[in-house]
Amino acid sequence: MIRGITGLRAWIVQRISAAYMALFVVFATGYLVFTPPGSFSEWKQMVANPVMAMAMALFFFSLLMHCWVGIRDVFIDYVPIIPLRLVLLTLFGLGFIACGFWVVQILVLARLGA
Amino acid sequence: MIATTKKRPVHLNLALIHFPVPAVMSGAHRISGVLMIFTLPFFLRLLDLSLSGAGGFAQAKAMLQSGFAKLAVFLWLWALSHHFLAGLRYLALDIDLGVELEQARQTAWAVLFAAPVLSLLLTWGIYA
Numbered sequence: 719m720i721r722g723i724t725g726l727r728a729w730i731v732q733r734i735s736a737a738y739m740a741l742f743v744v745f746a747t748g749y750l751v752f753t754p755p756g757s758f759s760e761w762k763q764m765v766a767n768p769v770m771a772m773a774m775a776l777f778f779f780s781l782l783m784h785c786w787v788g789i790r791d792v793f794i795d796y797v798p799i800i801p802l803r804l805v806l807l808t809l810f811g812l813g814f815i816a817c818g819f820w821v822v823q824i825l826v827l828a829r830l831g832a
Numbered sequence: 833m834i835a836t837t838k839k840r841p842v843h844l845n846l847a848l849i850h851f852p853v854p855a856v857m858s859g860a861h862r863i864s865g866v867l868m869i870f871t872l873p874f875f876l877r878l879l880d881l882s883l884s885g886a887g888g889f890a891q892a893k894a895m896l897q898s899g900f901a902k903l904a905v906f907l908w909l910w911a912l913s914h915h916f917l918a919g920l921r922y923l924a925l926d927i928d929l930g931v932e933l934e935q936a937r938q939t940a941w942a943v944l945f946a947a948p949v950l951s952l953l954l955t956w957g958i959y960a
Contacts, residue, residue, distance in 0.1 A: 792866060
């Protein structure tokens, strides 16, 4: 049985993902401000760096978990019609999984092309 | 045992709720989060395009140059700034920092004002 991300588990996921994303966003903003990639090859090199690619993968993983917990809270609060809520949660859940595969594809292609 | 015979509202009727400052900030935290969820595919599309080749990189850059795009970038950076700052405030509340009512109101005001300022600075940084 898959135990869902609910209750205390959701609360913890939301905070751990938030903490990682906060650190990453500050780091990434600083990185982009101080060494702005002026050309395609510089930009690609930056993303294809193994450490950067992994940090980005973890960022997007955190982001999608965070999105799921957040949108779930929103639908629980504002969509009292249960079947509609389930449809919306399913659509957004699938959308987030699709975004996850998209990110993997983007990062793998960037690494292969490095 | 606590008596809970009173009928409690299970779902929120936003039209009936009074909104003090922290509630406005909290509402904006939600709105900014939902906004970023809806723009996530555009963000990924831009990232994908920018890494697809020199042509895609130039195309992605060009897509951000119109007046409408600049406004969208500013709004998106507001959402990110607000969500980030309000999020830090929540994390602080979790470890009992700023839980006094007066402090909580002040930090809520601070987040509401700082977010557009930060967004303006970041937007300026991108286009200047």
